[in-house]
Amino acid sequence: MKAGFWVSPDGADEAMTVMPIGYDAEAETKRSVIAFLATATGEQAVAECPRAAALLPQLADALAAQRADAPSKLFDITDYEAKERELIGQVLGEGEVSGVAALPDGVTAQILEASMAGLWRVRFTDAEGRLTADYLEIAAIPHVVERAAEITAESIAIGAEPEGAMNVMPMLAEIDARMRAHKAGDPAHVINFSLLPVSEIDMEHLQLTLGNGPVQLISRGYGSAKITATGARNVWSVQFFNAMGTIILDTLEIGDTPAAACAADEDFHDSAERLREIHEAYFT
Missing domain, CATH: 3.30.1370.140 (HupH hydrogenase expression protein, C-terminal domain)
Incomplete structure (x- = not known):
């Protein structure tokens, strides 16, 4: 038996990537976001996705008003075009927390915190792996985690x-x-x-x-x-x-x-400021 309370069944271990000591995930993500938006490809994506650009200040305002113990706020991007969702993903980056939550009937929620703590992307897939919903959520932890x-x-x-x-x-x-x-x-x-x-x-x-x-x-x-x-x-x-x-x-x-x-109260304010800086620098 392996050390630790929780171990996956033999042969079914899930890889856990552990970042080296001193690795700054926030700084690394910020550099990659800026690098992408500063390219011609990034500028073109911004020009072609006005709906995605308009969403960013809404997210920033919602982050600024959020508290850890308050109900979450949802922004549905399921019907956005693929290029719009791709741009949103590039801007939000990847934060510290990720995971999965399994629901009845084979539905799975894939959870990824943005580089702005307290802002999450949650994508639902059915038993066949087809995407059924894609939304952004502002919360200490996505509601689906508690629900599952x-x-x-x-x-x-x-x-x-x-x-x-x-x-x-x-x-x-x-x-x-x-x-x-x-x-x-x-x-x-x-x-x-x-x-x-x-x-x-x-x-x-x-x-x-x-x-x-x-x-x-x-x-x-x-x-x-x-x-x-x-x-x-x-x-x-x-x-x-x-x-x-x-x-x-x-x-x-x-x-x-x-x-x-979970995200804490101070995370929401800091994330709102970062998102506003990105919007002002590359989307206005």
Whole structure:
């Protein structure tokens, strides 16, 4: 068994790209955006996509007014032409957080934070992989993440103690009590496996009991983190990695979507300013 609470089934590991220490994703994205818009190709794209250009100040205004605990704001770009969506993608760039959320009937939401924190692009595909919706969302975390995470068990079935277990049974009792008591907005309760004496048998039984969840997010902010919903409601695996891809902090959080994936109040203001600067420099 591999280290860490959450591991993919053997042969089904998903690659996790860990940026080197000192890598500045925001600066790198800003340079690539400017490099593209400053080219003849970028200038032509701007001229040919007035609807995309008109959307940018609307996004900036919405970002400036947004707060982390407020309802999200949606901007549907599904019916935009391909070149318009391409230009929007070039301008927004790629931020620190990305992931997927699985919904019933085979629908999957692909989630990508823009280089402006708190601004997200969410694309839905059906069971056949066809695009069904494409929109921009301004929020701490896209609503689909919370929606998908709700499609999980409200309680856990604690079975018999496995032979050779150390601490898994009291941990399961604690998790069950905490998830039942949690209410939206409550502080998260954290179980830190890095500090607890747990065996491989404990971890295996814990994984089997909690099950797989419908959400997986990767954050490349201050260190890299993998945030995975379990099959138990409000229970998340949150793992932090070093530059070599080794787990350095392994936790379960019982609560709302972990803060490691979410934008904060100050992010919205900063993102609004950056987007306005880009619009004024290249679209007016």
